[in-house]
Amino acid sequence: MNATTPNPLQLCVIEGDGIGQEVIPAALDVLKRVAPDVVIRPMQAGWGYFQEHGTSLPEETVEAARECKAVLFGAVSSPAYPVEGYFSPIVRLRRRLQAYANLRPAQYLPVPTAKEGVDLLVVRENTEDLYIGHEHTENDGQTGIAEKVITREATERVSRLAYELARRVGRKKVTIVHKANVLSQSDGLFRRVALEIAAHYPEITTDELYVDTAAYWLVKEPTRFDIILTMNLYGDILSDMAAAWGGGMGLAPSLSLGEEIALAEPVHGSAPDIAGKGIANPTAAILSVAMLLRHYWNRLEAADQVERAVRETLAQGDHTIDIYAQDAISTADFTARVCAHLP
Numbered sequence: 001m002n003a004t005t006p007n008p009l010q011l012c013v014i015e016g017d018g019i020g021q022e023v024i025p026a027a028l029d030v031l032k033r034v035a036p037d038v039v040i041r042p043m044q045a046g047w048g049y050f051q052e053h054g055t056s057l058p059e060e061t062v063e064a065a066r067e068c069k070a071v072l073f074g075a076v077s078s079p080a081y082p083v084e085g086y087f088s089p090i091v092r093l094r095r096r097l098q099a100y101a102n103l104r105p106a107q108y109l110p111v112p113t114a115k116e117g118v119d120l121l122v123v124r125e126n127t128e129d130l131y132i133g134h135e136h137t138e139n140d141g142q143t144g145i146a147e148k149v150i151t152r153e154a155t156e157r158v159s160r161l162a163y164e165l166a167r168r169v170g171r172k173k174v175t176i177v178h179k180a181n182v183l184s185q186s187d188g189l190f191r192r193v194a195l196e197i198a199a200h201y202p203e204i205t206t207d208e209l210y211v212d213t214a215a216y217w218l219v220k221e222p223t224r225f226d227i228i229l230t231m232n233l234y235g236d237i238l239s240d241m242a243a244a245w246g247g248g249m250g251l252a253p254s255l256s257l258g259e260e261i262a263l264a265e266p267v268h269g270s271a272p273d274i275a276g277k278g279i280a281n282p283t284a285a286i287l288s289v290a291m292l293l294r295h296y297w298n299r300l301e302a303a304d305q306v307e308r309a310v311r312e313t314l315a316q317g318d319h320t321i322d323i324y325a326q327d328a329i330s331t332a333d334f335t336a337r338v339c340a341h342l343p
C-alpha cells in the first residue's frame with residue numbers, strides 16, 4: 001500500500017468464467033466480514049464476455065482496475081487453439097497493470113492431501129518470458145515460433161521484490177531457478193541479474209537450480225525450498241507442482257504485485273469439469289484475499305483472521321470434494337463455516 005491507494009479502499013472484482021463465478025462471491029463474503037469498508041466494483045472479462053462482446057478484456061475493466069489499484073480475479077477459460085481477436089485477459093491484465101511479481105505460496109494446511117512441513121513461496125516474474133505472446137507460424141503453418149523475452153529491468157524488479165519480501169517476512173533462502181545451461185542469452189541474463197541483486201542481501205542464502213532439477217526436488221523433498229525466484233513459464237509450472245503439497249489446486253492462492261497495484265488471483269483456472277455445480281473449493285480465492293490484506297493493504301489482523309478461520313475450518317474436517325469425496329460439502333456451506341470461524 002502507498003500514499004496513492006484510494007481512501008476508502010476499492011476493489012475491482014472480475015469473476016470471469018466457470019468456477020470464478022462461484023469462488024469469488026465466496027471470497028467476497030469473507031472479505032465483507034473482515035473489511036466491510038472496502039468498496040467493491042464488479043467488472044467483466046473472460047471467454048464468455050468475449051463471445052458476447054468481441055473482446056475478452058474491455059477497456060473499462062482495465063480503467064477500473066487502475067482506479068481501484070487492487071483487483072480480485074477469479075479465472076477465465078482460454079481456448080487451446082487460435083481464435084481471431086482473443087487473448088488471455090489475465091495474462092494481458094498483469095502486463096497492462098505491470099503487476100510484475102506473482103507470489104504463489106504453497107503452505108501446509110490441515111488436510112490429508114497436504115504435506116507437513118511444506119512452506120515455500122514461488123516468486124514468478126509476471127510480465128515477460130514466452131508469455132508476451134509474440135508467436136507466428138512459418139512454412140505454411142508447419143513451423144510454430146514463439147519469442148522468449150527476458151530483460152534486465154524486469155529481472156531486477158522481481159528479484160528485488162523477492163529479496164525485500166524475504167527480509168520483511170523473515171524467509172532465509174532464495175533459490176534462483178533457470179535453464180541457463182541451454183538458454184545462455186535469456187535465462188543466462190535472468191540468472192546473472194538475479195545474482196547481482198542477491199549480492200545486496202548477504203543475510204539471505206542464495207542458491208540456484210536448473211528448472212528440471214528444481215522440479216525433481218520439488219517432488220522429492222519440497223521442504224528444502226523457501227523462496228523460489230524464477231521466470232514466468234517455469235513459475236507457472238513449478239507453482240502448480242508446489243500447489244499439490246499445499247493440499248491441491250483448490251487451496252492455492254496468489255497475489256500479483258506491481259508498484260501501485262495488486263491483483264489477488266487463485267492459482268487455479270475456470271475448472272470447466274466442475275463449474276456450475278456449486279462444489280468448487282473457495283479456499284484458494286479466500287486465501288488470495290488474505291494475501292491482498294496482508295501484503296498490499298497492510299491489514300495484518302484481518303489477514304490473520306481469515307487465514308486462521310480457513311485453518312480451523314479445515315482442521316475440523318470440513319472440506320469440499322477436491323480434498324476427498326466422503327462427506328464433502330458445497331462451496332456455499334464451506335464458506336459459511338469459514339465465516340462462522342471469524343471473530
Ligand code: NAI
Nearest residue numbers: 075076077078090249250268269270271273274280281322
Ligand atoms: P484448472 O485449474 O481449471 O483445473 C485443473 C483441475 O483442478 C480440474 O480437475 C479442476 O476441477 C480442479 N480444480 C481447480 N480449481 C479447483 C477448485 N477451486 N476446487 C476444486 N477443484 C478445482 O486448470 P485446467 O483444467 O488446466 O484449465 C481449465 C481452463 O482454465 C482453461 O481454459 C485454462 O486456460 C484456464 N486457466 C485459467 C487460469 C486463470 O484464469 N488464471 C489459470 C489456469 C487455467
Ligand code: MG
Nearest residue numbers: 236237240267
Ligand atoms: Mg497456471
